[in-house]
Amino acid sequence: MLIALALHYATFGPAPAMPFLSFFPPIILASVFLGRGSGLIAVAISTALSIYFFIEPQFQFALPTPADTIGATLFVLTGCFIASMAEALQRANVRADRAQRDDKAALARAKAAWHDLDLLLVEFGHRTKNDLQRITATLMMQAASAAPEVGEALRAAAERVRVVAHVHDRLARRDGHVLVDVRVFLEDLIADLRASTAYLRPVGLFIEAEQHMLSVNRAGAVGLIANELVTNALKHAFPDDREGAIRVTLHSSGPDYLLVVADDGVGMPQKPTDDSQRPAKQGGMGRRLVRALAAQLGGSIETSCAEPSGTISTIRFPVSAPGTYDAPV
Numbered sequence: 001m002l003i004a005l006a007l008h009y010a011t012f013g014p015a016p017a018m019p020f021l022s023f024f025p026p027i028i029l030a031s032v033f034l035g036r037g038s039g040l041i042a043v044a045i046s047t048a049l050s051i052y053f054f055i056e057p058q059f060q061f062a063l064p065t066p067a068d069t070i071g072a073t074l075f076v077l078t079g080c081f082i083a084s085m086a087e088a089l090q091r092a093n094v095r096a097d098r099a100q101r102d103d104k105a106a107l108a109r110a111k112a113a114w115h116d117l118d119l120l121l122v123e124f125g126h127r128t129k130n131d132l133q134r135i136t137a138t139l140m141m142q143a144a145s146a147a148p149e150v151g152e153a154l155r156a157a158a159e160r161v162r163v164v165a166h167v168h169d170r171l172a173r174r175d176g177h178v179l180v181d182v183r184v185f186l187e188d189l190i191a192d193l194r195a196s197t198a199y200l201r202p203v204g205l206f207i208e209a210e211q212h213m214l215s216v217n218r219a220g221a222v223g224l225i226a227n228e229l230v231t232n233a234l235k236h237a238f239p240d241d242r243e244g245a246i247r248v249t250l251h252s253s254g255p256d257y258l259l260v261v262a263d264d265g266v267g268m269p270q271k272p273t274d275d276s277q278r279p280a281k282q283g284g285m286g287r288r289l290v291r292a293l294a295a296q297l298g299g300s301i302e303t304s305c306a307e308p309s310g311t312i313s314t315i316r317f318p319v320s321a322p323g324t325y326d327a328p329v
Contacts, residue, residue: 020075031086039083132165180219183209209250229261237265264310
C-alpha cells in the first residue's frame with residue numbers, strides 16, 4: 001500500500017485526481033500472494049490512505065461531499081469484489097495443484113504396482129515352467145527304462161507337459177487379465193517339433209497364424225491340440241521315410257477361430273466326414289484328447305481327405321467362449 005501511495009504521489013502529486021486508481025494492483029497482489037483475507041485488509045488500508053491523503057480536506061478522515069462518499073463506496077465494493085475473486089481463483093489454483101500432485105503420486109503408485117505385478121507374473125511363469133520341466137525330465141527318465149509300449153506313452157505324456165510349460169513361458173497381461181499371444185506360442189511349439197524331427201524325418205513343418213491373445217486355458221488347449229495332430233501326422237502320414245509337409249494355420253473366420261493341421265501324406269484309408277469315423281489305429285489316446293480339448297474350447301473337430309493326398313483336421317471354436325476373456329489384436 002505504501003508503494004502504491006508513493007507511486008501515486010510521483011504520478012499525480014498531492015492533487016485529488018483519481019485518488020483510488022493506484023491501489024487496485026496492490027489489492028490484487030495481496031489477494032493472490034498473502035493468503036485469505038489479505039485482499040480485504042488491503043481494500044481497507046487503501047480506502048483509508050486515499051481519503052487521508054487525496055480527498056479534500058487532506059490529512060483528515062472525512063468525506064465532505066456526496067460525490068466523495070459515492071466514490072469511496074464504489075471503490076470499497078469494487079475492491080472487495082476483486083479481492084474475493086482473486087482469492088477464490090488462488091484457492092482454486094492451490095486445490096488444482098494439490099489434486100495434480102495427488103494424481104501424479106497415485107499414478108506413480110499405480111505404475112509401481114503394475115510393475116510389481118509384471119515381475120510376479122514373470123516369476124510365476126518361470127517357476128511353473130521349471131516345475132513342469134522337472135516333471136518332463138522325470139517322465140523321460142522313466143520312459144528310458146520302461147517297456148517299449150510304456151516308454152512311448154510316457155514320452156507322449158512328457159511332450160504334453162512340455163506344451164503346457166510353453167504356455168506359461170508366454171504369459172502377458174492386458175486389461176488386468178493374464179493372456180497368451182497364440183501366434184508366438186504356436187510358432188515356438190512348431191519350432192521345437194521341427195528341431196526334434198529335422199534329422200529324423202524328411203518332413204517339413206510350417207506354421208502360419210494370426211496374432212490373437214487367448215486366455216491361458218484356451219491357449220494351452222490350442223497348443224495341445226496342435227501338438228497331438230502334428231505328432232499323429234508324423235507317426236502315421238509318412239511311412240517308410242516318405243517326404244512331405246505338415247502345415248498348421250490359425251485364423252479367425254467370423255465368430256470363430258479355425259485351427260487347421262494339414263499334411264500331404266498317405267491320407268486315410270477311408271474318407272470319413274467327421275472325426276468319430278477315423279480308423280482305430282489313429283483313434284487312440286491322442287485323438288480322444290483332441291476331441292476332449294476341442295469340446296472344452298466350445299468347438300468341434302472335422303477330419304477330411306486332402307487332394308491329391310493327405311489329411312486335413314479342422315478345429316473350429318468360438319472367438320469368445322462363455323466365462324473367458326480373449327482379446328484379438
